[in-house]
Amino acid sequence: MSTTELAPGANLAALRKERGLSQAQLARKANISVSLLSKIEVGDRTLTPAVAAAVGKPMGLTMAEVMGRAGVAQDAEEQLSALRSAIRDYDLPGGQEVHEGQIGAALETAGRYRDRVDVTRLLAMLPRLLRDATVHAHTANTVEAWMALGEVYSTVYWLAARHRWMDMAELAVTRQRWAAEQKPNPLAVAIAARDRAGTYLNFGDIERGLMVVDRAMADAQAHLSGQERDIAVCILNLRGMTLAGRLTDKREAKREAQRHIESARNANVGIGHDMDVHGLTVGPQNTFTHELATNVDLGRPHDALALTDDLAAALDGLPPTRVAPTYINTARAQLDVGDRDGALESLGIAFDVAPQMARIHPMGREVFRVVSSLHRRSNAELTRLSKLSGIAL
Incomplete structure (x- = not known):
């Protein structure tokens, strides 16, 4: 690779x-x-x-x-190989039985690493966690056990997609869907569809990704009710608006994006406040972050920047995995309107919130490349971000 x-x-x-x-x-x-x-x-x-x-x-x-695919440190190659091996052994549970409490505690730890974008520690623990969750799912054979396994695969997808390891990402979402289908669980199926649509996003196959989202929303609305339905619909709409913002036909992109934005807002009425749902953040604040990003993708930087006059307050309480990308998207918008100093400031905040993102987030790295080029002369902040990102000035 x-x-x-x-x-x-x-x-x-x-x-x-x-x-x-x-x-x-x-x-x-x-x-x-x-x-x-x-x-x-x-x-x-x-x-x-x-x-x-x-x-x-x-x-x-x-x-x-x-x-560009992001790499890992040489001493992490063995962990990456172990993770690939654990994914291959999806139906070959081996090792001692693991108690549900151990799986739950490990998932909480993995969630903290994911929220902080601590990809180094996350990669280190995932091979063991995936094997333990596999044993537990096959042994307990309950809705909760298979849901836990699906959550691990969702985390594997997240890690792989952040690094653009698309072979692993595709395999992870396939296994995730398989786990979701072992016991009737419409919410797990909706989350798996959200991640599968993400692979279409990563490949640039926008139309088919939107098909996956729309089909999954119809299924969720038919098989879920109450807050669980609102959660599933919101999660899928967040993916849908991101996909829509990247359609080639910008008139269609704006129409589709607005449809998903309005649907997500409606679902948020029943959700109330942002919450963590099996490793995913769902609610009005995260909907805001997706609206901002989608406006940037649609070529509407002024609209993106006009969504709030206090970005820090709008993001208060969200995890770094949502805060940092939003500052990166803000930097993109600022760059598009000619505010290169503002873009540099926003990028600095993003990399401070999630330092490891500086090495793996493609648009964060791209914004830094352009900002450093436009500044012509180096300064202390450019030098600092150059060291964080590994991109030479």
Whole structure:
């Protein structure tokens, strides 16, 4: 599995040159302007997910591959191999029986690491947790045990998707769906569909991802009731609005995004306040973070920035895994309106909230590449963020 330390725009330039394509040739094949491609490669414009998907197709690459896979430290390669082995052994439970309380405690620990974006500690514990949850699910054979196993696979998907390890991400969501189907559990099925739609997002296959979301919402509305239905519908709409924001047809994108935004808001009436649901944050605050990000993807940076005049207050109480990406999306919007100093400040907050995200978040790294290029001269904050991200000035 090849990895890159390049920011996405720089990685795109390297991939294009490896294939012997000129900027004009790739731009024509991707149906984008040569000017845009040139600005992206030199660091004057960010490479957005939508453009990454467009330029990836003629090169035979997914959006995730264009953005660049993140690697792990050499001493973590063994842990990654152990995790792959545990995923392969999904129906081969081995080892001593594990009590439900142990699984619950381990899931809480994994949830804390995920919330803090502590991917180093999370990767270290996942192989054992996955094997223990597998044994427990097969032994206990209860709705709760299979739900716990599904939650572990959801966490594996999250970790894999953050690093753009798409082979692992796809396998994780397949196993997650399998676990959800072992006992009747419509909420588990909805969460699995949300994660499966995420793989379509990562691959840049937006239309099919939206199909997965819409089908899952119909199932959730038919088989769930009360707050559980609201939770499932909200979770799926958050994924739906993110997908919609990246549709190529921007008129359709705005229409679809608004449909999912309104549906999520309606579901939030029954949810009330943000809560953790099997490792996922659901509620009005997280809906706000997705609205902001979707507006940026739709090319509406002013609308994104106008959603609140106090971002810190709007995010108060949310975990770093939601706070940091929102500051990164704010930095994207600020960059789009020409506020490079504001973008640098927002990026600094994001990386302070979740330092390990500086090494793995593609848009965070891409915004830093462009901000550092536009500043021309280095300063203390640029130097600090360069060390955090591993991107040379």
